[in-house]
Amino acid sequence: MSQSEVERRQEEAEAHIRATIINELCQVMQKTNLPPMAVLRLATRAIGTIYREMAEAHSGVHPCPCGWRPHYTNDVEVLGMALMTACESHRRDDLRRMRIAGTA
Numbered sequence: 001m002s003q004s005e006v007e008r009r010q011e012e013a014e015a016h017i018r019a020t021i022i023n024e025l026c027q028v029m030q031k032t033n034l035p036p037m038a039v040l041r042l043a044t045r046a047i048g049t050i051y052r053e054m055a056e057a058h059s060g061v062h063p064c065p066c067g068w069r070p071h072y073t074n075d076v077e078v079l080g081m082a083l084m085t086a087c088e089s090h091r092r093d094d095l096r097r098m099r100i101a102g103t104a
Helices: 002-034 036-057 072-092
Strands: none
Touching: 002 036, 036 072
């Protein structure tokens, strides 16, 4: 698979995940009247829980056969940097040119 094909698949996957998450976050805010930061904090905790469950499934005596092996310290650092980078990169974007993803 070519590098451009990998990048295209990653971009499509990210767009799908983002659309799904923004829809769910908006629904949670509407149903609970919780503020955005409270809901984002809960979503971040959920991602941490998902990481832990995936790590457990890929560790131990009979790990998942895909070959990924979790490295907690490094993985958490990578996830934290991804969050920080995503938060910072959107500050430079022109909001007038961004596609509307949902409602809050």
